[in-house]
Amino acid sequence: MSETPGIVVMGASGRMGQMLVREVNAHPKMRLAGAVERPGHGWIGKDLGSAMGGQPTGLFVTDDPLEAMAGAQGVIDFTTPQVTIDLSVIAAQARAVHVIGTTGMTDEDIAKLDAAARHAVIVRAGNMSLGVNLLTQLTKQVAAALDEDFDIEVVEAHHRHKVDAPSGTALMLGEAAAEGRGLDFKEAYEAARDGITGARAPGKIGFSAIRGGDIVGEHDVIFAGAGERIVLRHLASDRALFARGALKAVLWGQDKRPGHYSMLDVLGL
Numbered sequence: 304m305s306e307t308p309g310i311v312v313m314g315a316s317g318r319m320g321q322m323l324v325r326e327v328n329a330h331p332k333m334r335l336a337g338a339v340e341r342p343g344h345g346w347i348g349k350d351l352g353s354a355m356g357g358q359p360t361g362l363f364v365t366d367d368p369l370e371a372m373a374g375a376q377g378v379i380d381f382t383t384p385q386v387t388i389d390l391s392v393i394a395a396q397a398r399a400v401h402v403i404g405t406t407g408m409t410d411e412d413i414a415k416l417d418a419a420a421r422h423a424v425i426v427r428a429g430n431m432s433l434g435v436n437l438l439t440q441l442t443k444q445v446a447a448a449l450d451e452d453f454d455i456e457v458v459e460a461h462h463r464h465k466v467d468a469p470s471g472t473a474l475m476l477g478e479a480a481a482e483g484r485g486l487d488f489k490e491a492y493e494a495a496r497d498g499i500t501g502a503r504a505p506g507k508i509g510f511s512a513i514r515g516g517d518i519v520g521e522h523d524v525i526f527a528g529a530g531e532r533i534v535l536r537h538l539a540s541d542r543a544l545f546a547r548g549a550l551k552a553v554l555w556g557q558d559k560r561p562g563h564y565s566m567l568d569v570l571g572l
């Protein structure tokens with residue numbers, strides 16, 4: 304391995320992709336080794352710096368992740384579930400650390416990532432920020448401390464372009480709450496309500512999603528009891544915090560054994 308790991312950014316023109324390119328370029332301990340976009344995208348074959356509206360960098364955008372990963376030690380991937388699953392096979396072949404921020408994965412998708420992680424290091428989290436990962440631990444503690452008299456609701460808000468709901472973060476928080484309270488998450492899960500739903504059933508964890516404008520990402524975990532309410536809140540106002548978490552993860556993964564890790568492992572929480 305070269306001293307400075309080469310990192311490929313998948314989905315380089317995306318909201319997170321462009322943020323990742325900037326953060327990798329600014330990082331003293333890594334270099335940008337490749338930038339990948341989907342076949343047919345207008346950036347394919349163009350100089351990445353110019354495509355991003357800056358100076359040419361000599362690095363050209365490709366639609367071939369295998370080519371991009373030749374000589375790379377890591378790939379950071381905030382794209383779509385199918386793209387991420389396909390990439391996990393290629394990353395494993397290339398022995399590159401695969402950092403996954405993509406959300407909206409099904410259980411089947413995650414099983415495929417588990418299979419790839421038998422041969423490679425995968426770090427995956429629905430939210431890469433320190434604040435949210437710490438909040439999952441606080442959520443678990445509060446849920447363990449309070450009994451079923453406190454109803455748990457997770458409310459999240461994101462920009463108008465987000466395609467999946469509930470957010471990956473909301474699911475992380477809900478899973479932490481279920482774990483703290485000793486509930487089976489799948490059984491406790493209650494999707495957004497609509498119409499004559501009947502009274503709230505005890506032991507459920509409810510989810511609601513707001514979509515609008517340019518909201519980066521906001522999450523409340525509400526513990527609602529009789530006469531009092533506890534609200535644990537995380538507000539993200541800059542996507543750079545997700546990108547920085549991903550950079551931390553790709554460096555952390557460099558000397559790890561194959562496995563499917565989370566940001567809790569990276570952050571030691």
Ligand SMILES: NC(=O)c1ccc[n+]([C@@H]2O[C@H](COP(=O)([O-])OP(=O)(O)OC[C@H]3O[C@@H](n4cnc5c(N)ncnc54)[C@H](O)[C@@H]3O)[C@@H](O)[C@H]2O)c1
Nearest residue numbers: 314316317318319340341381382404405406429430431545
């Ligand atoms: N885990 C986190 O901390 C975190 C933070 C922000 C966003 N996300 C998630 O990251 C994902 C992307 O979010 P976004 O807002 O950047 O979306 P986006 O739509 O702006 O970016 C996705 C990019 O992937 C590209 N892409 C699609 N198919 C591809 C292919 N075959 N090869 C290469 N690139 C391909 C698209 O062209 C696009 O540029 C979402 O699932 C989102 O929920 C996670």
Ligand SMILES: O=C(O)C1=N[C@H](C(=O)O)CCC1
Nearest residue numbers: 406429430465470471472520
């Ligand atoms: O912008 C998005 O999309 C985000 N997705 C993650 C999620 O689903 O929780 C993290 C926050 C931003």
